[in-house]
Amino acid sequence: xxxxxxxxxxxxxxxxxxxxxxxxxxxxxxxxxxxxxxxxxxxxxxxxxxxxxxxxxxxxxxxxxxxxxxxxxxxxxxxxxxxxxxxxxxxxxxxxxxxxxxxxxxxxxxxxxxxxxxxxxxxxxxxxxxxxxxxxxxxxxxxxxxxxxxxxxxxxxxxxxxxxxxxxxxxxxxxxxxxxxxxxxxxxxxxxxxxxxxxxxxxxxxxxxxxxxxxxxxxxxxxxxxxxxxxxxxxxxxxxxxxxxxxxxxxxxxxxxxxxxxxxxxxxxxxxxxxxxxxxxxxxxxxxxxxxxxxxxxxxxxxxxxxxxxxxxxxxxxxxxxxxxxxxxxxxxxxxxxxxxxxxxxxxxxxxxxxxxxxxxxxxxxxxxxxxxxxxxxxxxxxxxxxxxxxxxxxxxxxxxxxxxxxxxxxxxxxxxxxxxxxxxxxxxxxxxxxxxxxxxxxxxxxxxxxxxxxxxxxxxxxxxxxxxxxxxxxxxxxxxxxxxxxxxxxxxxxxxxxxxxxxxxxxxxxxxxxxxxxxxxxxxxxxxxxxxxxxxxxxxxxxxxxxxxxxxxxxxxxxxxxxxxxxxxxxxxxxxxxxxxxxxxxxxxxxxxxxxxxxxxxxxxxxxxxxxxxxxxxxxxxxxxxxxxxxxxxxxxxxxxxxxxxxxxxxxxxxxxxxxxxxxxxxxxxxxxxxxxxxxxxxxxxxxxxxxxxxxxxxxxxxxxxxxxxxxxxxxxxxxxxxxxxxxxxxxxxxxxxxxxxxxxxxxxxxxxxxxxxxxxxxxxxxxxxxxxxxxxxxxxxxxxxxxxxxxxxxxxx
Numbered sequence: 001x002x003x004x005x006x007x008x009x010x011x012x013x014x015x016x017x018x019x020x021x022x023x024x025x026x027x028x029x030x031x032x033x034x035x036x037x038x039x040x041x042x043x044x045x046x047x048x049x050x051x052x053x054x055x056x057x058x059x060x061x062x063x064x065x066x067x068x069x070x071x072x073x074x075x076x077x078x079x080x081x082x083x084x085x086x087x088x089x090x091x092x093x094x095x096x097x098x099x100x101x102x103x104x105x106x107x108x109x110x111x112x113x114x115x116x117x118x119x120x121x122x123x124x125x126x127x128x129x130x131x132x133x134x135x136x137x138x139x140x141x142x143x144x145x146x147x148x149x150x151x152x153x154x155x156x157x158x159x160x161x162x163x164x165x166x167x168x169x170x171x172x173x174x175x176x177x178x179x180x181x182x183x184x185x186x187x188x189x190x191x192x193x194x195x196x197x198x199x200x201x202x203x204x205x206x207x208x209x210x211x212x213x214x215x216x217x218x219x220x221x222x223x224x225x226x227x228x229x230x231x232x233x234x235x236x237x238x239x240x241x242x243x244x245x246x247x248x249x250x251x252x253x254x255x256x257x258x259x260x261x262x263x264x265x266x267x268x269x270x271x272x273x274x275x276x277x278x279x280x281x282x283x284x285x286x287x288x289x290x291x292x293x294x295x296x297x298x299x300x301x302x303x304x305x306x307x308x309x310x311x312x313x314x315x316x317x318x319x320x321x322x323x324x325x326x327x328x329x330x331x332x333x334x335x336x337x338x339x340x341x342x343x344x345x346x347x348x349x350x351x352x353x354x355x356x357x358x359x360x361x362x363x364x365x366x367x368x369x370x371x372x373x374x375x376x377x378x379x380x381x382x383x384x385x386x387x388x389x390x391x392x393x394x395x396x397x398x399x400x401x402x403x404x405x406x407x408x409x410x411x412x413x414x415x416x417x418x419x420x421x422x423x424x425x426x427x428x429x430x431x432x433x434x435x436x437x438x439x440x441x442x443x444x445x446x447x448x449x450x451x452x453x454x455x456x457x458x459x460x461x462x463x464x465x466x467x468x469x470x471x472x473x474x475x476x477x478x479x480x481x482x483x484x485x486x487x488x489x490x491x492x493x494x495x496x497x498x499x500x501x502x503x504x505x506x507x508x509x510x511x512x513x514x515x516x517x518x519x520x521x522x523x524x525x526x527x528x529x530x531x532x533x534x535x536x537x538x539x540x541x542x543x544x545x546x547x548x549x550x551x552x553x554x555x556x557x558x559x560x561x562x563x564x565x566x567x568x569x570x571x572x573x574x575x576x577x578x579x580x581x582x583x584x585x586x587x588x589x590x591x592x593x594x595x596x597x598x599x600x601x602x603x604x605x606x607x608x609x610x611x612x613x614x615x616x617x618x619x620x621x622x623x624x625x626x627x628x629x630x631x632x633x634x635x636x637x638x639x640x641x642x643x644x645x646x647x648x649x650x651x652x653x654x655x656x657x658x659x660x661x662x663x664x665x666x667x668x669x670x671x672x673x674x675x676x677x678x679x680x681x682x683x684x685x686x687x688x689x690x691x692x693x694x695x696x697x698x699x700x701x702x703x704x705x706x707x708x709x710x711x712x713x714x715x716x717x718x719x720x721x722x723x724x725x726x727x728x729x730x731x732x733x734x735x736x737x738x739x740x741x742x743x744x745x746x747x748x749x750x751x752x753x754x755x756x757x758x759x760x761x762x763x764x765x766x767x768x769x770x771x772x773x774x775x776x777x778x779x780x781x782x783x784x785x786x787x788x789x790x791x792x793x794x795x796x797x798x799x
Contacts, residue, residue, distance in 0.1 A: 045065045045068060046061060046063070047061055047062070048060040048062075048072060048075070069083075110147060113147060113154065115157060115166055118166050119169055121169070121173055122169045122172045122173050122176075125173050125176035125177065129180075135180050139185060142177065142180075143188075148177065148194065151173060151174070151201075152194060152197040154166070155197055155200060155201050159200070170201045171206060174198060174202060177189070178253065179263045180263075181263050181264065181267075183266050183269075183270065186266065186267065190245055192237060192240075195245075196218070196219075196244075199214050199248060199252060200214075202214070202253065205254070218247065222243075225308060228295070231288075232281065232285065235281045235282070238277055239278060245271055245274070249264070249267055249268075279316070279323060283330070289334070289335075290338065292312075292313065296343045296346070306355060310359055311358055313358075313362055314358045314362050317362050317365040320365070328369065332373075335366075340366070341374065341391065344363055344366075345381075345391045345394065348363075348395070348398065356398060360395075360413065367416045367420060368419070371419050375420060375434065378391050378392050378441070379437065387445045392420065392446050393446055395413055395417065396450050397449065398413060399417070400452075400473065402473075405468075405469060406472075407469065407472050407476065410473065411476065414480055418480060418483055421480075421484065422483075423435045423439075423487055423488070426438065443492075443495055447495060450480065451477065453473060453474065453477060454474060454477055454478075455499075455504055458504040458507035461507065461510065462507065462510040463508055463511050471511060474516055475516050478519040478522075478523050481501070482519075486526055502523070502524060502542075505520045506520055506524065506544060506548065507520075509547045509548065509550070510547070510550075514560075517551065517562065518561060518565060521548065521551075521565050521566065524544070524548065525569050527539075528572065528578075528581070529572065531576060533580065536581055537580070540580065545585060546588075548569070549592055549593065553592060570601050574601060574604045574605050574608055579612055582605055583609055583612060586606055586609040587609075590602075
């Protein structure tokens with residue numbers, strides 16, 4: 001105590017620590033003294049545990065290891081211990097261990113099992129638990145002397161005498177024996193003759209004012225029902241034992257403390273292996289399983305009996321989850337041979353909701369275990385039964401008709417359907433492909449059942465039913481359809497186009513539920529993401545961007561998920577340069593979208609469209625660029641180097657007017673042949689500039705200005721044709737104040753360097769230098785071409 005007096009300040013600091021970091025003060029003022037004087041143990045780097053004299057187990061939990069280490073060092077400093085060890089057990093305990101070892105060398109001599117010595121026995125058991133060696137010796141002594149049965153005999157005496165103190169001691173003794181964690185002791189305690197007495201001992205918890213009535217519950221309230229008579233007495237006894245041990249674990253034993261949590265691992269294992277044995281014994285009893293499935297499918301079986309049978313089968317399948325993989329394979333193969341899938345088909349067609357729910361759980365076990373087995377069965381039954389009673393269609397109907405407001409059952413069933421139609425878990429053999437066969441079956445016999453609610457609710461311009469539960473159901477259906485678009489090929493494509501599914505889905509964009517509208521948009525986005533021209537032609541033919549544009553405009557200036565998702569879809573079309581969709585959007589919806597200027601997506605689409613139209617209107621120029629590129633790539637590298645060297649070594653002043661840098665063997669074309677397509681091109685260009693000057697003169701998304709075209713032609717009579725941007729000072733032009741391209745406007749990119757397109761003649765070919773809008777197509781060209789000096793001009797000399 002002198003040590004504690006000298007460290008009063010440390011104790012006060014520790015009280016403060018407990019208040020603010022430990023969740024409160026200990027149970028009694030002496031707890032801190034126990035903390036500093038009792039043996040402690042540091043566990044998992046963030047726990048300090050100890051026991052008080054009143055048999056309270058306390059623990060300090062730290063959020064960080066550093067805090068735990070700091071307090072541990074202070075405590076070890078007070079106790080005079082080495083902080084590097086994880087337990088502050090006194091060294092004298094080792095001699096105590098040796099005395100215990102000497103006493104039990106031939107075998108531990110336990111106190112006589114008498115009523116008067118119960119307290120001594122309880123103390124011996126409690127003192128043995130902290131030490132693994134002591135626990136081992138005590139367990140051996142209990143096994144060898146049949147001590148447990150003697151204790152249970154004293155239990156009956158105490159109950160007859162109403163000796164409460166003795167019953168409390170017995171509770172502590174039996175609880176301590178559980179914590180010894182020995183399978184051999186459990187075998188004795190859980191035997192038919194002992195288990196109820198063991199439960200009786202655990203009814204008298206000293207911490208409770210009244211004893212519990214566990215035995216009364218197990219014998220009078222809990223009833224064992226044999227849905228099918230079990231002829232094997234060993235199997236029946238094993239079922240009783242497992243139920244009672246499970247009850248002890250869940251209801252009777254107190255919750256283990258921090259350092260007792262690993263002391264009941266053998267109890268968990270005991271229950272686990274019991275369940276494995278029960279499943280194996282039932283699986284081997286062919287008569288039992290035959291009777292079970294016969295009664296399940298018999299129409300004469302009454303509803304109550306059928307419900308008991310289904311619940312038993314559900315629990316039977318749940319037990320199978322404890323089996324090893326090879327044993328589980330044999331289990332489900334046995335159930336399949338017994339006809340579990342036809343039985344489930346009959347059960348799912350019944351009106352009882354509880355029976356159907358249990359059958360759905362059984363079906364989920366089968367799908368998760370082996371989806372191919374389920375697929376094979378439903379394809380075989382399709383040859384004999386109508387679509388309405390097919391197993392998968394019954395599952396879809398239960399998903400659609402789920403009465404749960406949150407659609408919990410529908411979500412589970414949708415996950416099972418997704419597993420069944422997932423090509424990733426389908427088998428491919430030499431003779432057949434499961435994917436082709438099953439998907440053909442599914443789209444022919446089942447898809448119309450899945451999409452029925454969608455089609456029924458989208459006959460008008462807006463959903464006919466727009467309540468929350470219907471919206472949730474349609475969202476689940478759309479999720480599955482989106483999965484099919486991503487993972488199936490021509491099956492879903494043919495179905496969508498032939499049944500006009502996308503148009504129906506886009507009706508849901510008008511729903512008041514944002515999550516449903518986003519599901520519809522996600523479905524379309526998945527289709528566009530495939531970049532399939534069959535889909536694109538279908539979208540353009542039916543004008544299926546109209547609902548999306550309408551939803552975008554109705555959303556207004558709100559910056560929400562709908563706004564971002566729609567813009568992302570159009571941005572994808574622009575970035576991926578899907579030409580057909582770009583032209584369709586601009587031609588039909590540009591006027592509705594041209595005022596959207598807080599993003600450059602739609603102006604970028606317009607620019608893409610203009611670039612496409614230019615190439616379409618000038619196929620000769622476009623082809624000349626392509627020919628020039630191809631010709632350049634095919635030419636000999638050394639020839640190209642010589643020509644470039646000649647170009648850069650030749651000064652303008654050294655060249656006469658009208659002289660062209662052309663290889664001697666190349667003969668240029670006639671002036672009229674060259675000028676004819678160029679003149680027509682420039683006339684069309686001027687006409688476009690006059691009609692749409694505001695659009696063509698704005699800065700595009702990459703910050704480039706509209707290029708200037710300067711063409712110099714030299715002949716006997718020099719004629720120059722120059723086309724430059726004539727609207728540079730007009731409002732909205734790149735150079736005007738306040739325009740997007742001007743330095744003063746937000747988001748503008750200043751680029752004043754004009755870009756010149758020159759015509760050169762090489763090898764008898766005439767072509768334009770690539771326009772800025774051909775950057776994407778000419779990535780490889782840019783890597784190989786050298787940039788020409790701006791002072792150089794292309795000059796053409798007619799021969």
